[in-house]
Each structure stands twice: as C-alpha cells, then as structure tokens.
Amino acid sequence: MGNLIKEVEVKTNGGPEKILWKEYELTKPKNGQVTIEHTFIGLNFIDTYHRSGLYPLPLPTKLGMEGSGTIIDKSSEVSNFEIGDRVAYVMALGSYSTHRNIEASKLVKIPEQISDKQAAAILLKGMTVEYLVERLFKINSSHTVLFHAVAGGVGLLACQWLKHLGAKIIGTAGSKEKAILAKKNGCDEVILYREENFVEKVKYFTADEGVDVVYDGVGKDTAILGLDCLKPLGTMVVFGNSSGNCPPIDPNVLAAKGSLFFTRPTLMNYGTKREDLLHSSDRVFEMLSNNKINLNIDSSYNLSDVAKAHNDLQLRKTIGSIVMKNNY
C-alpha cells in the first residue's frame, strides 16, 4: 500500500510523558479486516488506565479504544462494508493512530446526518449510558438516581438520557462551572462534592429516603460512601475508577445497609457482542439524531496533543466529551 502510518506506543507504564509515537508501513488488511483512515479519535478515561497500568496490558501497547474515519481498503471476506464508507468503533485498542487495520465485525456505519466528529465524541460514552440506564437498570419516571462526575463525558450524556426517561437526577461535580453545565443538561440537583458532604445532601434532596440507583465512575473516593445514599434494595453501579479502584466490599455490609445490589459492569460485556453493538449504537445515534441528547464536545485537541489531553482529563480540567482530530 505504501502508506506510512503514525501510531502511539507505550513501552512503560506511567504519566502522559510515556505516550510515544512510532511510524511504520501499513500492511494490507486480512481475514475479515478493513483499513480505516481515521478522521477523529475519542478520548476516554479508560485510555489513562491503560497508559498508567491501572488496567495492565502487555507492553509495549497501543492506546485508544474509539475512533471514526473512512474505509480505504478491505480484505476479500468483507461484504457488509465498502471502500469509502464512513465508520466508527469502540473497544478496539489502537485508535491513537492515523490509520489502522481492524476487524469489520467491530464497525458500525455512521448515519448520514451524523458527522465523524460527533460519532467519535459519542459512541463509547453514549453506549455506556445506554446500557447503564436502559439495560443494566431500566430507568423510568419513578426513579431517583445519584450520578457522580455528572459534567464529564459520560456524565453529561447520562443527564440528558436520564431526563428523557423521566428520572429525577442528583449529580455531583468538581466545580461550580461544571455544576451549571450539568443543570443545563437536565440535572435536577448538583452537589459540589469537593466541598459538600454528598451523602448528607442526597438525604436532604430525597427527604431521607435515598435514591434507587447510584452510578459511580469515580470509584475509590465515593463508592463506599455512596452505599449510604441508597434506599433499601437500591442498586450500586460502580462503573469506573477516575479517583482509583473501589476498595473491596464485604457482602454483609450490603445486607446491613438494606439488601443492596452491587455491580461492576463493563462495556466489554454489554456492548461488544455484534447484536449488542448494533442495538446500542443504533439507540445512541437515534437519540442524537432526534435531539433527545446533545453533545458537549471539547474539540480543542489534535491527535498530536494527546499527551496534553490525557493530562487535562486526569487533572479534572475537561468538561463533556473530548475528541482529537487526526491532524497528521
């Protein structure tokens, strides 16, 4: 093919300075693969866990789980995609690159009304919200939820989706600016959890009843305390670790606090079987196309700025979804 591609490589775990670039000749796609030229790459918190080693991967490793772009080549086995199709994918390591070969079974076509940039900004985070609120727990208008880090990428999409389903939403956020944006996106009450005791505030907002579900992507700093925000038979969903891993939980504590349910779900389990991928991505694209959810995109980063983007995400400086343009 003769295309020189650029790709991120991490040889040793650590901070954003461990993100290195390498160049090599792109090979022909084989065995059900296509070649994509990326237009945009979605940045997700999981990328920082892969870089730091919180989620250990064999080294050296590629980085990045989400991207969008155009198919520029395909192997003979691929019949459901054509060269020129605009496509996106999630949960396929290696999106921090100008081009890549990838199994066609991991791809979805981007609908005409949705741009590549929107697709890379929404797919992984939107599919996460879809399974959290429509499958893991079927939210309806009788439910009150607590959603942590509600002004983040997943958080702002969750606010709007939960509102659409009629739930009452209590969110937490790290700054006043984030709280204002969360309210604009449908959050009923926002707790500034770096200054306020979120357990007491949840009790206040629910007249001591507690919430039906806690969605916690923060982990270490909030997950155990969050059990005290639940009603009896409530559900604790720890779906991430932006502050570090959730400590182990004794099942007897769940009994003592009201026969609580505790789950630690992943998009890998809810969204990568082909039927789940299609169902979930269709729901996300439909919600976006019908203006049931809007995207808050921070698009101030190019792919070449990826180390800075990691730094800003981990320092809690970013709001909403981050996409990086392939500027190489």
Ligand SMILES: NC(=O)c1ccc[n+]([C@@H]2O[C@H](COP(=O)([O-])OP(=O)(O)OC[C@H]3O[C@@H](n4cnc5c(N)ncnc54)[C@H](OP(=O)(O)O)[C@@H]3O)[C@@H](O)[C@H]2O)c1
């Ligand atoms: N299990 C799954 O299927 C799945 C899928 C996708 C994402 N996730 C998880 O969902 C969470 C959100 O992902 P995202 O990509 O949308 O990220 P994000 O929410 O945009 O960024 C993480 C946010 O976490 C909050 N935070 C609290 N303590 C923090 C700390 N010590 N260091 C850094 N941030 C801290 C910050 O918001 P405040 O300043 O407002 O506190 C920060 O902005 C992550 O935990 C991610 O791993 C899980």
